[in-house]
Amino acid sequence: MATIHDVAQVAGVSIATVSRALNGGPRVHDRTRERVLQAAADLDFHPSHAARGLATGRHGTLGVLVPDVANPLFSRVLAGITRSVQQRDFGIVLADSQEMPGREKELARRLSQQVDGLILVSSRMSESDVKELAGKLPVVVTNRQADGVDSVSIDAAHGMAELLTAIAGLGHQRVGYLDGPSASRSGEVKRAGLDSAAAAHGLDLVTWSTEAPTFAAGRAAAEMVLASGVTAALAFNDLLAWGLLTKASELGVGVPADLSVAGFDDALEEGMVSPALSTVSAHGDDLGVLAADLLTRRLADPEAPVATEVLPCPVLLRESTAAAAQ
CATH class of the missing domain: 1.10.260.40 (lambda repressor-like DNA-binding domains)
Known part of the structure:
Protein backbone atom coordinates (compact mmCIF):
# COMPACT_ATOMS: atom_id res chain seq x y z
CA MET A 1 0.00 0.00 0.00
CA GLY A 57 -7.26 19.16 13.24
CA ARG A 58 -10.16 18.64 10.83
CA HIS A 59 -12.99 16.12 10.79
CA GLY A 60 -13.19 15.54 7.03
CA THR A 61 -16.92 16.25 7.11
CA LEU A 62 -19.17 19.17 6.19
CA GLY A 63 -22.54 19.94 7.76
CA VAL A 64 -25.71 20.71 5.81
CA LEU A 65 -28.71 22.11 7.68
CA VAL A 66 -32.06 22.30 5.86
CA PRO A 67 -35.51 23.51 6.99
CA ASP A 68 -37.36 20.47 5.59
CA VAL A 69 -35.58 17.48 4.08
CA ALA A 70 -38.82 16.39 2.35
CA ASN A 71 -38.98 19.63 0.31
CA PRO A 72 -37.94 18.74 -3.27
CA LEU A 73 -36.01 22.00 -3.70
CA PHE A 74 -33.81 21.20 -0.73
CA SER A 75 -33.34 17.67 -2.05
CA ARG A 76 -31.97 19.16 -5.24
CA VAL A 77 -29.68 21.52 -3.34
CA LEU A 78 -28.42 18.58 -1.29
CA ALA A 79 -27.78 16.57 -4.47
CA GLY A 80 -25.62 19.40 -5.82
CA ILE A 81 -23.71 19.67 -2.53
CA THR A 82 -23.12 15.91 -2.42
CA ARG A 83 -21.88 15.79 -5.98
CA SER A 84 -19.38 18.56 -5.30
CA VAL A 85 -18.00 17.50 -1.91
CA GLN A 86 -17.60 13.83 -2.76
CA GLN A 87 -15.15 14.84 -5.47
CA ARG A 88 -13.12 16.48 -2.69
CA ASP A 89 -13.28 13.42 -0.39
CA PHE A 90 -15.44 15.05 2.28
CA GLY A 91 -18.30 13.36 4.11
CA ILE A 92 -21.64 15.05 4.85
CA VAL A 93 -23.61 15.33 8.09
CA LEU A 94 -27.25 16.28 7.36
CA ALA A 95 -29.69 17.86 9.82
CA ASP A 96 -33.35 18.90 9.41
CA SER A 97 -34.79 21.75 11.51
CA GLN A 98 -38.40 20.93 10.49
CA GLU A 99 -39.15 24.61 9.81
CA MET A 100 -38.42 25.58 13.44
CA PRO A 101 -35.92 28.47 13.76
CA GLY A 102 -35.22 27.68 17.41
CA ARG A 103 -34.45 24.07 16.56
CA GLU A 104 -32.26 25.22 13.66
CA LYS A 105 -30.12 27.34 15.98
CA GLU A 106 -29.59 24.41 18.36
CA LEU A 107 -28.77 22.00 15.51
CA ALA A 108 -26.29 24.51 14.09
CA ARG A 109 -24.60 24.73 17.49
CA ARG A 110 -24.27 20.95 17.69
CA LEU A 111 -23.05 20.57 14.13
CA SER A 112 -20.41 23.26 14.62
CA GLN A 113 -18.65 20.90 17.04
CA GLN A 114 -18.66 17.97 14.61
CA VAL A 115 -17.81 19.36 11.16
CA ASP A 116 -15.20 21.51 9.43
CA GLY A 117 -17.73 23.85 7.84
CA LEU A 118 -21.48 24.33 7.56
CA ILE A 119 -23.92 25.07 4.74
CA LEU A 120 -27.16 26.68 5.91
CA VAL A 121 -29.85 26.02 3.29
CA SER A 122 -32.61 28.67 3.34
CA SER A 123 -31.80 29.42 6.95
CA ARG A 124 -34.58 30.87 9.12
CA MET A 125 -32.09 32.09 11.76
CA SER A 126 -31.61 35.80 12.41
CA GLU A 127 -28.70 37.49 10.69
CA SER A 128 -26.99 38.07 14.05
CA ASP A 129 -27.18 34.35 14.82
CA VAL A 130 -25.77 33.47 11.39
CA LYS A 131 -22.88 35.91 11.81
CA GLU A 132 -22.16 34.61 15.30
CA LEU A 133 -22.03 31.06 13.94
CA ALA A 134 -19.75 32.14 11.09
CA GLY A 135 -17.33 33.49 13.69
CA LYS A 136 -16.85 29.94 14.99
CA LEU A 137 -16.39 27.98 11.75
CA PRO A 138 -16.65 28.52 7.97
CA VAL A 139 -20.30 28.99 6.95
CA VAL A 140 -22.05 29.41 3.60
CA VAL A 141 -25.70 30.45 3.39
CA THR A 142 -27.94 29.62 0.44
CA ASN A 143 -31.15 31.29 -0.72
CA ARG A 144 -30.32 34.38 1.34
CA GLN A 145 -27.45 36.73 2.14
CA ALA A 146 -25.78 37.70 5.41
CA ASP A 147 -23.27 40.50 5.83
CA GLY A 148 -19.69 39.19 5.94
CA VAL A 149 -20.71 35.56 5.21
CA ASP A 150 -20.18 33.66 1.95
CA SER A 151 -23.51 33.18 0.18
CA VAL A 152 -25.16 31.88 -2.96
CA SER A 153 -28.72 32.88 -3.75
CA ILE A 154 -31.13 33.59 -6.56
CA ASP A 155 -32.60 36.93 -7.60
CA ALA A 156 -35.97 35.90 -6.16
CA ALA A 157 -37.41 39.43 -6.13
CA HIS A 158 -36.83 39.82 -9.85
CA GLY A 159 -38.06 36.29 -10.57
CA MET A 160 -41.29 36.79 -8.65
CA ALA A 161 -41.82 40.22 -10.19
CA GLU A 162 -41.36 38.75 -13.66
CA LEU A 163 -43.83 35.96 -12.88
CA LEU A 164 -46.48 38.45 -11.76
CA THR A 165 -45.76 40.59 -14.83
CA ALA A 166 -46.37 37.55 -17.03
CA ILE A 167 -49.64 36.85 -15.20
CA ALA A 168 -50.69 40.48 -15.70
CA GLY A 169 -49.89 40.08 -19.39
CA LEU A 170 -52.46 37.27 -19.51
CA GLY A 171 -55.15 39.75 -18.41
CA HIS A 172 -55.41 38.86 -14.71
CA GLN A 173 -56.23 41.84 -12.48
CA ARG A 174 -57.01 40.21 -9.11
CA VAL A 175 -54.21 37.82 -8.10
CA GLY A 176 -53.69 35.80 -4.93
CA TYR A 177 -50.43 34.83 -3.27
CA LEU A 178 -49.90 31.94 -0.83
CA ASP A 179 -46.97 33.09 1.29
CA GLY A 180 -44.41 30.91 3.08
CA PRO A 181 -42.98 30.86 6.61
CA SER A 182 -42.77 34.25 8.30
CA ALA A 183 -39.10 33.66 9.20
CA SER A 184 -38.07 32.94 5.60
CA ARG A 185 -35.64 35.53 4.21
CA SER A 186 -36.36 34.43 0.64
CA GLY A 187 -40.04 34.97 1.46
CA GLU A 188 -39.32 38.61 2.32
CA VAL A 189 -37.53 39.05 -0.99
CA LYS A 190 -40.33 37.40 -2.96
CA ARG A 191 -42.95 39.61 -1.32
CA ALA A 192 -40.93 42.70 -2.22
CA GLY A 193 -40.84 41.62 -5.85
CA LEU A 194 -44.57 40.93 -5.86
CA ASP A 195 -45.47 44.26 -4.26
CA SER A 196 -43.31 46.13 -6.76
CA ALA A 197 -44.83 44.39 -9.79
CA ALA A 198 -48.38 44.69 -8.43
CA ALA A 199 -47.94 48.44 -8.03
CA ALA A 200 -46.36 48.78 -11.48
CA HIS A 201 -49.26 46.98 -13.19
CA GLY A 202 -52.09 48.26 -10.99
CA LEU A 203 -53.04 44.78 -9.78
CA ASP A 204 -55.18 43.85 -6.80
CA LEU A 205 -52.90 41.50 -4.85
CA VAL A 206 -54.43 39.33 -2.09
CA THR A 207 -51.99 37.56 0.27
CA TRP A 208 -52.50 34.64 2.66
CA SER A 209 -49.95 33.31 5.14
CA THR A 210 -48.91 29.69 5.64
CA GLU A 211 -46.45 28.58 8.31
CA ALA A 212 -45.41 25.43 6.47
CA PRO A 213 -44.87 25.63 2.67
CA THR A 214 -46.18 22.11 2.06
CA PHE A 215 -48.50 20.24 -0.27
CA ALA A 216 -50.99 19.81 2.59
CA ALA A 217 -50.96 23.55 3.35
CA GLY A 218 -51.73 24.31 -0.28
CA ARG A 219 -54.72 21.97 -0.20
CA ALA A 220 -55.94 23.47 3.07
CA ALA A 221 -55.86 26.98 1.60
CA ALA A 222 -57.73 26.13 -1.59
CA GLU A 223 -61.27 26.96 -0.50
CA MET A 224 -60.10 30.30 0.95
CA VAL A 225 -58.35 31.14 -2.32
CA LEU A 226 -61.35 30.17 -4.43
CA ALA A 227 -63.73 32.22 -2.26
CA SER A 228 -61.63 35.37 -2.74
CA GLY A 229 -62.54 35.87 -6.39
CA VAL A 230 -58.94 35.84 -7.70
CA THR A 231 -58.44 34.57 -11.25
CA ALA A 232 -54.80 33.60 -10.67
CA ALA A 233 -52.92 32.34 -7.61
CA LEU A 234 -49.16 32.33 -7.12
CA ALA A 235 -47.38 30.46 -4.35
CA PHE A 236 -44.20 30.73 -2.28
CA ASN A 237 -43.07 27.38 -3.66
CA ASP A 238 -44.15 24.54 -5.94
CA LEU A 239 -45.46 22.36 -3.11
CA LEU A 240 -48.02 24.96 -2.05
CA ALA A 241 -49.03 25.52 -5.68
CA TRP A 242 -49.34 21.78 -6.28
CA GLY A 243 -51.58 21.30 -3.25
CA LEU A 244 -53.77 24.24 -4.30
CA LEU A 245 -54.03 22.96 -7.87
CA THR A 246 -55.07 19.43 -6.91
CA LYS A 247 -57.69 20.55 -4.38
CA ALA A 248 -59.13 23.11 -6.80
CA SER A 249 -59.47 20.39 -9.44
CA GLU A 250 -61.22 18.10 -6.92
CA LEU A 251 -63.69 20.91 -6.19
CA GLY A 252 -64.54 21.16 -9.89
CA VAL A 253 -62.50 24.30 -10.62
CA GLY A 254 -60.71 24.13 -13.96
CA VAL A 255 -57.00 24.92 -14.00
CA PRO A 256 -56.19 27.07 -15.91
CA ALA A 257 -59.67 27.69 -17.40
CA ASP A 258 -61.12 29.06 -14.14
CA LEU A 259 -57.97 29.65 -12.10
CA SER A 260 -54.36 30.05 -13.19
CA VAL A 261 -51.83 28.60 -10.72
CA ALA A 262 -48.06 29.10 -10.53
CA GLY A 263 -45.38 28.12 -8.06
CA PHE A 264 -41.74 28.92 -7.46
CA ASP A 265 -38.57 26.74 -7.49
CA ASP A 266 -39.07 24.39 -10.48
CA ALA A 267 -38.40 21.57 -8.02
CA LEU A 268 -40.99 19.00 -9.16
CA GLU A 269 -40.16 16.31 -11.67
CA GLU A 270 -41.76 16.51 -15.10
CA GLY A 271 -45.06 14.64 -15.11
CA MET A 272 -45.73 14.90 -11.36
CA VAL A 273 -48.32 17.67 -11.80
CA SER A 274 -51.09 17.87 -14.36
CA PRO A 275 -51.50 20.35 -15.90
CA ALA A 276 -47.77 21.10 -15.94
CA LEU A 277 -47.03 23.75 -13.33
CA SER A 278 -45.87 27.24 -14.28
CA THR A 279 -43.04 28.29 -12.00
CA VAL A 280 -39.75 30.14 -11.57
CA SER A 281 -36.46 28.26 -11.68
CA ALA A 282 -34.47 28.34 -8.42
CA HIS A 283 -31.51 26.38 -9.85
CA GLY A 284 -31.52 23.94 -6.91
CA ASP A 285 -28.64 21.77 -8.13
CA ASP A 286 -26.52 24.79 -9.04
CA LEU A 287 -27.13 26.37 -5.63
CA GLY A 288 -25.80 23.22 -4.00
CA VAL A 289 -22.72 22.93 -6.18
CA LEU A 290 -21.81 26.60 -5.73
CA ALA A 291 -22.39 26.47 -1.96
CA ALA A 292 -20.07 23.48 -1.63
CA ASP A 293 -17.47 25.16 -3.84
CA LEU A 294 -17.55 28.30 -1.68
CA LEU A 295 -17.23 26.31 1.53
CA THR A 296 -14.28 24.21 0.38
CA ARG A 297 -12.63 27.37 -0.95
CA ARG A 298 -13.07 29.01 2.46
CA LEU A 299 -11.55 25.97 4.17
CA ALA A 300 -8.57 26.08 1.84
CA ASP A 301 -8.10 29.83 2.18
CA PRO A 302 -9.65 31.37 5.32
CA GLU A 303 -8.48 34.85 4.27
CA ALA A 304 -10.24 34.80 0.86
CA PRO A 305 -12.61 37.74 0.20
CA VAL A 306 -16.25 37.14 1.10
CA ALA A 307 -18.10 35.77 -1.93
CA THR A 308 -21.68 36.66 -2.86
CA GLU A 309 -23.09 34.69 -5.81
CA VAL A 310 -26.52 35.62 -7.19
CA LEU A 311 -28.14 33.51 -9.91
CA PRO A 312 -30.89 34.72 -12.26
CA CYS A 313 -34.19 32.81 -12.00
CA PRO A 314 -36.18 32.66 -15.23
CA VAL A 315 -39.97 32.36 -15.43
CA LEU A 316 -41.24 29.06 -16.89
CA LEU A 317 -44.81 29.41 -18.13
CA ARG A 318 -46.46 26.03 -18.63
CA GLU A 319 -49.97 24.58 -18.84
CA SER A 320 -51.29 25.72 -15.44
CA THR A 321 -51.54 29.38 -16.47
CA ALA A 322 -53.63 30.92 -19.25
CA ALA A 323 -55.47 34.10 -20.22
CA ALA A 324 -58.01 35.31 -17.68
CA ALA A 325 -61.59 34.27 -18.43
CA GLN A 326 -63.66 37.09 -19.86
Missing part, protein backbone atom coordinates in the same frame (compact mmCIF):
# COMPACT_ATOMS: atom_id res chain seq x y z
CA ALA A 2 1.36 3.40 -1.03
CA THR A 3 2.14 5.99 1.64
CA ILE A 4 2.43 9.76 1.63
CA HIS A 5 6.21 9.26 1.57
CA ASP A 6 5.86 7.39 -1.75
CA VAL A 7 3.78 10.17 -3.24
CA ALA A 8 6.32 12.78 -2.14
CA GLN A 9 9.16 10.78 -3.68
CA VAL A 10 7.40 10.27 -7.04
CA ALA A 11 6.28 13.91 -7.23
CA GLY A 12 9.69 15.19 -6.15
CA VAL A 13 8.34 17.34 -3.32
CA SER A 14 8.27 17.34 0.47
CA ILE A 15 5.70 15.46 2.54
CA ALA A 16 4.36 18.82 3.76
CA THR A 17 3.76 19.92 0.18
CA VAL A 18 1.92 16.66 -0.57
CA SER A 19 -0.29 17.24 2.47
CA ARG A 20 -1.11 20.83 1.46
CA ALA A 21 -1.80 19.82 -2.14
CA LEU A 22 -4.11 16.94 -1.23
CA ASN A 23 -6.00 19.02 1.31
CA GLY A 24 -6.54 21.97 -1.03
CA GLY A 25 -4.29 24.22 0.99
CA PRO A 26 -2.93 27.57 -0.23
CA ARG A 27 0.66 28.33 -1.22
CA VAL A 28 0.92 25.37 -3.61
CA HIS A 29 1.72 26.17 -7.24
CA ASP A 30 -0.84 24.80 -9.72
CA ARG A 31 1.76 22.73 -11.54
CA THR A 32 3.02 21.27 -8.27
CA ARG A 33 -0.52 20.43 -7.15
CA GLU A 34 -1.18 18.69 -10.47
CA ARG A 35 2.05 16.70 -10.13
CA VAL A 36 1.12 15.59 -6.62
CA LEU A 37 -2.42 14.63 -7.63
CA GLN A 38 -1.10 12.66 -10.59
CA ALA A 39 1.43 10.84 -8.39
CA ALA A 40 -1.29 10.00 -5.87
CA ALA A 41 -3.54 8.69 -8.64
CA ASP A 42 -0.74 6.61 -10.19
CA LEU A 43 0.06 5.07 -6.80
CA ASP A 44 -3.63 4.65 -5.90
CA PHE A 45 -2.94 6.61 -2.71
CA HIS A 46 -5.95 7.59 -0.56
CA PRO A 47 -5.21 9.54 2.63
CA SER A 48 -6.79 8.22 5.81
CA HIS A 49 -9.47 10.51 7.22
CA ALA A 50 -8.34 9.68 10.74
CA ALA A 51 -4.70 10.40 9.98
CA ARG A 52 -5.57 13.56 8.12
CA GLY A 53 -7.72 14.68 11.03
CA LEU A 54 -4.90 14.19 13.49
CA ALA A 55 -2.52 16.11 11.24
CA THR A 56 -4.82 18.97 10.33
Whole structure:
Protein backbone atom coordinates (compact mmCIF):
# COMPACT_ATOMS: atom_id res chain seq x y z
CA MET A 1 0.00 0.00 0.00
CA ALA A 2 1.36 3.40 -1.03
CA THR A 3 2.14 5.99 1.64
CA ILE A 4 2.43 9.76 1.63
CA HIS A 5 6.21 9.26 1.57
CA ASP A 6 5.86 7.39 -1.75
CA VAL A 7 3.78 10.17 -3.24
CA ALA A 8 6.32 12.78 -2.14
CA GLN A 9 9.16 10.78 -3.68
CA VAL A 10 7.40 10.27 -7.04
CA ALA A 11 6.28 13.91 -7.23
CA GLY A 12 9.69 15.19 -6.15
CA VAL A 13 8.34 17.34 -3.32
CA SER A 14 8.27 17.34 0.47
CA ILE A 15 5.70 15.46 2.54
CA ALA A 16 4.36 18.82 3.76
CA THR A 17 3.76 19.92 0.18
CA VAL A 18 1.92 16.66 -0.57
CA SER A 19 -0.29 17.24 2.47
CA ARG A 20 -1.11 20.83 1.46
CA ALA A 21 -1.80 19.82 -2.14
CA LEU A 22 -4.11 16.94 -1.23
CA ASN A 23 -6.00 19.02 1.31
CA GLY A 24 -6.54 21.97 -1.03
CA GLY A 25 -4.29 24.22 0.99
CA PRO A 26 -2.93 27.57 -0.23
CA ARG A 27 0.66 28.33 -1.22
CA VAL A 28 0.92 25.37 -3.61
CA HIS A 29 1.72 26.17 -7.24
CA ASP A 30 -0.84 24.80 -9.72
CA ARG A 31 1.76 22.73 -11.54
CA THR A 32 3.02 21.27 -8.27
CA ARG A 33 -0.52 20.43 -7.15
CA GLU A 34 -1.18 18.69 -10.47
CA ARG A 35 2.05 16.70 -10.13
CA VAL A 36 1.12 15.59 -6.62
CA LEU A 37 -2.42 14.63 -7.63
CA GLN A 38 -1.10 12.66 -10.59
CA ALA A 39 1.43 10.84 -8.39
CA ALA A 40 -1.29 10.00 -5.87
CA ALA A 41 -3.54 8.69 -8.64
CA ASP A 42 -0.74 6.61 -10.19
CA LEU A 43 0.06 5.07 -6.80
CA ASP A 44 -3.63 4.65 -5.90
CA PHE A 45 -2.94 6.61 -2.71
CA HIS A 46 -5.95 7.59 -0.56
CA PRO A 47 -5.21 9.54 2.63
CA SER A 48 -6.79 8.22 5.81
CA HIS A 49 -9.47 10.51 7.22
CA ALA A 50 -8.34 9.68 10.74
CA ALA A 51 -4.70 10.40 9.98
CA ARG A 52 -5.57 13.56 8.12
CA GLY A 53 -7.72 14.68 11.03
CA LEU A 54 -4.90 14.19 13.49
CA ALA A 55 -2.52 16.11 11.24
CA THR A 56 -4.82 18.97 10.33
CA GLY A 57 -7.26 19.16 13.24
CA ARG A 58 -10.16 18.64 10.83
CA HIS A 59 -12.99 16.12 10.79
CA GLY A 60 -13.19 15.54 7.03
CA THR A 61 -16.92 16.25 7.11
CA LEU A 62 -19.17 19.17 6.19
CA GLY A 63 -22.54 19.94 7.76
CA VAL A 64 -25.71 20.71 5.81
CA LEU A 65 -28.71 22.11 7.68
CA VAL A 66 -32.06 22.30 5.86
CA PRO A 67 -35.51 23.51 6.99
CA ASP A 68 -37.36 20.47 5.59
CA VAL A 69 -35.58 17.48 4.08
CA ALA A 70 -38.82 16.39 2.35
CA ASN A 71 -38.98 19.63 0.31
CA PRO A 72 -37.94 18.74 -3.27
CA LEU A 73 -36.01 22.00 -3.70
CA PHE A 74 -33.81 21.20 -0.73
CA SER A 75 -33.34 17.67 -2.05
CA ARG A 76 -31.97 19.16 -5.24
CA VAL A 77 -29.68 21.52 -3.34
CA LEU A 78 -28.42 18.58 -1.29
CA ALA A 79 -27.78 16.57 -4.47
CA GLY A 80 -25.62 19.40 -5.82
CA ILE A 81 -23.71 19.67 -2.53
CA THR A 82 -23.12 15.91 -2.42
CA ARG A 83 -21.88 15.79 -5.98
CA SER A 84 -19.38 18.56 -5.30
CA VAL A 85 -18.00 17.50 -1.91
CA GLN A 86 -17.60 13.83 -2.76
CA GLN A 87 -15.15 14.84 -5.47
CA ARG A 88 -13.12 16.48 -2.69
CA ASP A 89 -13.28 13.42 -0.39
CA PHE A 90 -15.44 15.05 2.28
CA GLY A 91 -18.30 13.36 4.11
CA ILE A 92 -21.64 15.05 4.85
CA VAL A 93 -23.61 15.33 8.09
CA LEU A 94 -27.25 16.28 7.36
CA ALA A 95 -29.69 17.86 9.82
CA ASP A 96 -33.35 18.90 9.41
CA SER A 97 -34.79 21.75 11.51
CA GLN A 98 -38.40 20.93 10.49
CA GLU A 99 -39.15 24.61 9.81
CA MET A 100 -38.42 25.58 13.44
CA PRO A 101 -35.92 28.47 13.76
CA GLY A 102 -35.22 27.68 17.41
CA ARG A 103 -34.45 24.07 16.56
CA GLU A 104 -32.26 25.22 13.66
CA LYS A 105 -30.12 27.34 15.98
CA GLU A 106 -29.59 24.41 18.36
CA LEU A 107 -28.77 22.00 15.51
CA ALA A 108 -26.29 24.51 14.09
CA ARG A 109 -24.60 24.73 17.49
CA ARG A 110 -24.27 20.95 17.69
CA LEU A 111 -23.05 20.57 14.13
CA SER A 112 -20.41 23.26 14.62
CA GLN A 113 -18.65 20.90 17.04
CA GLN A 114 -18.66 17.97 14.61
CA VAL A 115 -17.81 19.36 11.16
CA ASP A 116 -15.20 21.51 9.43
CA GLY A 117 -17.73 23.85 7.84
CA LEU A 118 -21.48 24.33 7.56
CA ILE A 119 -23.92 25.07 4.74
CA LEU A 120 -27.16 26.68 5.91
CA VAL A 121 -29.85 26.02 3.29
CA SER A 122 -32.61 28.67 3.34
CA SER A 123 -31.80 29.42 6.95
CA ARG A 124 -34.58 30.87 9.12
CA MET A 125 -32.09 32.09 11.76
CA SER A 126 -31.61 35.80 12.41
CA GLU A 127 -28.70 37.49 10.69
CA SER A 128 -26.99 38.07 14.05
CA ASP A 129 -27.18 34.35 14.82
CA VAL A 130 -25.77 33.47 11.39
CA LYS A 131 -22.88 35.91 11.81
CA GLU A 132 -22.16 34.61 15.30
CA LEU A 133 -22.03 31.06 13.94
CA ALA A 134 -19.75 32.14 11.09
CA GLY A 135 -17.33 33.49 13.69
CA LYS A 136 -16.85 29.94 14.99
CA LEU A 137 -16.39 27.98 11.75
CA PRO A 138 -16.65 28.52 7.97
CA VAL A 139 -20.30 28.99 6.95
CA VAL A 140 -22.05 29.41 3.60
CA VAL A 141 -25.70 30.45 3.39
CA THR A 142 -27.94 29.62 0.44
CA ASN A 143 -31.15 31.29 -0.72
CA ARG A 144 -30.32 34.38 1.34
CA GLN A 145 -27.45 36.73 2.14
CA ALA A 146 -25.78 37.70 5.41
CA ASP A 147 -23.27 40.50 5.83
CA GLY A 148 -19.69 39.19 5.94
CA VAL A 149 -20.71 35.56 5.21
CA ASP A 150 -20.18 33.66 1.95
CA SER A 151 -23.51 33.18 0.18
CA VAL A 152 -25.16 31.88 -2.96
CA SER A 153 -28.72 32.88 -3.75
CA ILE A 154 -31.13 33.59 -6.56
CA ASP A 155 -32.60 36.93 -7.60
CA ALA A 156 -35.97 35.90 -6.16
CA ALA A 157 -37.41 39.43 -6.13
CA HIS A 158 -36.83 39.82 -9.85
CA GLY A 159 -38.06 36.29 -10.57
CA MET A 160 -41.29 36.79 -8.65
CA ALA A 161 -41.82 40.22 -10.19
CA GLU A 162 -41.36 38.75 -13.66
CA LEU A 163 -43.83 35.96 -12.88
CA LEU A 164 -46.48 38.45 -11.76
CA THR A 165 -45.76 40.59 -14.83
CA ALA A 166 -46.37 37.55 -17.03
CA ILE A 167 -49.64 36.85 -15.20
CA ALA A 168 -50.69 40.48 -15.70
CA GLY A 169 -49.89 40.08 -19.39
CA LEU A 170 -52.46 37.27 -19.51
CA GLY A 171 -55.15 39.75 -18.41
CA HIS A 172 -55.41 38.86 -14.71
CA GLN A 173 -56.23 41.84 -12.48
CA ARG A 174 -57.01 40.21 -9.11
CA VAL A 175 -54.21 37.82 -8.10
CA GLY A 176 -53.69 35.80 -4.93
CA TYR A 177 -50.43 34.83 -3.27
CA LEU A 178 -49.90 31.94 -0.83
CA ASP A 179 -46.97 33.09 1.29
CA GLY A 180 -44.41 30.91 3.08
CA PRO A 181 -42.98 30.86 6.61
CA SER A 182 -42.77 34.25 8.30
CA ALA A 183 -39.10 33.66 9.20
CA SER A 184 -38.07 32.94 5.60
CA ARG A 185 -35.64 35.53 4.21
CA SER A 186 -36.36 34.43 0.64
CA GLY A 187 -40.04 34.97 1.46
CA GLU A 188 -39.32 38.61 2.32
CA VAL A 189 -37.53 39.05 -0.99
CA LYS A 190 -40.33 37.40 -2.96
CA ARG A 191 -42.95 39.61 -1.32
CA ALA A 192 -40.93 42.70 -2.22
CA GLY A 193 -40.84 41.62 -5.85
CA LEU A 194 -44.57 40.93 -5.86
CA ASP A 195 -45.47 44.26 -4.26
CA SER A 196 -43.31 46.13 -6.76
CA ALA A 197 -44.83 44.39 -9.79
CA ALA A 198 -48.38 44.69 -8.43
CA ALA A 199 -47.94 48.44 -8.03
CA ALA A 200 -46.36 48.78 -11.48
CA HIS A 201 -49.26 46.98 -13.19
CA GLY A 202 -52.09 48.26 -10.99
CA LEU A 203 -53.04 44.78 -9.78
CA ASP A 204 -55.18 43.85 -6.80
CA LEU A 205 -52.90 41.50 -4.85
CA VAL A 206 -54.43 39.33 -2.09
CA THR A 207 -51.99 37.56 0.27
CA TRP A 208 -52.50 34.64 2.66
CA SER A 209 -49.95 33.31 5.14
CA THR A 210 -48.91 29.69 5.64
CA GLU A 211 -46.45 28.58 8.31
CA ALA A 212 -45.41 25.43 6.47
CA PRO A 213 -44.87 25.63 2.67
CA THR A 214 -46.18 22.11 2.06
CA PHE A 215 -48.50 20.24 -0.27
CA ALA A 216 -50.99 19.81 2.59
CA ALA A 217 -50.96 23.55 3.35
CA GLY A 218 -51.73 24.31 -0.28
CA ARG A 219 -54.72 21.97 -0.20
CA ALA A 220 -55.94 23.47 3.07
CA ALA A 221 -55.86 26.98 1.60
CA ALA A 222 -57.73 26.13 -1.59
CA GLU A 223 -61.27 26.96 -0.50
CA MET A 224 -60.10 30.30 0.95
CA VAL A 225 -58.35 31.14 -2.32
CA LEU A 226 -61.35 30.17 -4.43
CA ALA A 227 -63.73 32.22 -2.26
CA SER A 228 -61.63 35.37 -2.74
CA GLY A 229 -62.54 35.87 -6.39
CA VAL A 230 -58.94 35.84 -7.70
CA THR A 231 -58.44 34.57 -11.25
CA ALA A 232 -54.80 33.60 -10.67
CA ALA A 233 -52.92 32.34 -7.61
CA LEU A 234 -49.16 32.33 -7.12
CA ALA A 235 -47.38 30.46 -4.35
CA PHE A 236 -44.20 30.73 -2.28
CA ASN A 237 -43.07 27.38 -3.66
CA ASP A 238 -44.15 24.54 -5.94
CA LEU A 239 -45.46 22.36 -3.11
CA LEU A 240 -48.02 24.96 -2.05
CA ALA A 241 -49.03 25.52 -5.68
CA TRP A 242 -49.34 21.78 -6.28
CA GLY A 243 -51.58 21.30 -3.25
CA LEU A 244 -53.77 24.24 -4.30
CA LEU A 245 -54.03 22.96 -7.87
CA THR A 246 -55.07 19.43 -6.91
CA LYS A 247 -57.69 20.55 -4.38
CA ALA A 248 -59.13 23.11 -6.80
CA SER A 249 -59.47 20.39 -9.44
CA GLU A 250 -61.22 18.10 -6.92
CA LEU A 251 -63.69 20.91 -6.19
CA GLY A 252 -64.54 21.16 -9.89
CA VAL A 253 -62.50 24.30 -10.62
CA GLY A 254 -60.71 24.13 -13.96
CA VAL A 255 -57.00 24.92 -14.00
CA PRO A 256 -56.19 27.07 -15.91
CA ALA A 257 -59.67 27.69 -17.40
CA ASP A 258 -61.12 29.06 -14.14
CA LEU A 259 -57.97 29.65 -12.10
CA SER A 260 -54.36 30.05 -13.19
CA VAL A 261 -51.83 28.60 -10.72
CA ALA A 262 -48.06 29.10 -10.53
CA GLY A 263 -45.38 28.12 -8.06
CA PHE A 264 -41.74 28.92 -7.46
CA ASP A 265 -38.57 26.74 -7.49
CA ASP A 266 -39.07 24.39 -10.48
CA ALA A 267 -38.40 21.57 -8.02
CA LEU A 268 -40.99 19.00 -9.16
CA GLU A 269 -40.16 16.31 -11.67
CA GLU A 270 -41.76 16.51 -15.10
CA GLY A 271 -45.06 14.64 -15.11
CA MET A 272 -45.73 14.90 -11.36
CA VAL A 273 -48.32 17.67 -11.80
CA SER A 274 -51.09 17.87 -14.36
CA PRO A 275 -51.50 20.35 -15.90
CA ALA A 276 -47.77 21.10 -15.94
CA LEU A 277 -47.03 23.75 -13.33
CA SER A 278 -45.87 27.24 -14.28
CA THR A 279 -43.04 28.29 -12.00
CA VAL A 280 -39.75 30.14 -11.57
CA SER A 281 -36.46 28.26 -11.68
CA ALA A 282 -34.47 28.34 -8.42
CA HIS A 283 -31.51 26.38 -9.85
CA GLY A 284 -31.52 23.94 -6.91
CA ASP A 285 -28.64 21.77 -8.13
CA ASP A 286 -26.52 24.79 -9.04
CA LEU A 287 -27.13 26.37 -5.63
CA GLY A 288 -25.80 23.22 -4.00
CA VAL A 289 -22.72 22.93 -6.18
CA LEU A 290 -21.81 26.60 -5.73
CA ALA A 291 -22.39 26.47 -1.96
CA ALA A 292 -20.07 23.48 -1.63
CA ASP A 293 -17.47 25.16 -3.84
CA LEU A 294 -17.55 28.30 -1.68
CA LEU A 295 -17.23 26.31 1.53
CA THR A 296 -14.28 24.21 0.38
CA ARG A 297 -12.63 27.37 -0.95
CA ARG A 298 -13.07 29.01 2.46
CA LEU A 299 -11.55 25.97 4.17
CA ALA A 300 -8.57 26.08 1.84
CA ASP A 301 -8.10 29.83 2.18
CA PRO A 302 -9.65 31.37 5.32
CA GLU A 303 -8.48 34.85 4.27
CA ALA A 304 -10.24 34.80 0.86
CA PRO A 305 -12.61 37.74 0.20
CA VAL A 306 -16.25 37.14 1.10
CA ALA A 307 -18.10 35.77 -1.93
CA THR A 308 -21.68 36.66 -2.86
CA GLU A 309 -23.09 34.69 -5.81
CA VAL A 310 -26.52 35.62 -7.19
CA LEU A 311 -28.14 33.51 -9.91
CA PRO A 312 -30.89 34.72 -12.26
CA CYS A 313 -34.19 32.81 -12.00
CA PRO A 314 -36.18 32.66 -15.23
CA VAL A 315 -39.97 32.36 -15.43
CA LEU A 316 -41.24 29.06 -16.89
CA LEU A 317 -44.81 29.41 -18.13
CA ARG A 318 -46.46 26.03 -18.63
CA GLU A 319 -49.97 24.58 -18.84
CA SER A 320 -51.29 25.72 -15.44
CA THR A 321 -51.54 29.38 -16.47
CA ALA A 322 -53.63 30.92 -19.25
CA ALA A 323 -55.47 34.10 -20.22
CA ALA A 324 -58.01 35.31 -17.68
CA ALA A 325 -61.59 34.27 -18.43
CA GLN A 326 -63.66 37.09 -19.86
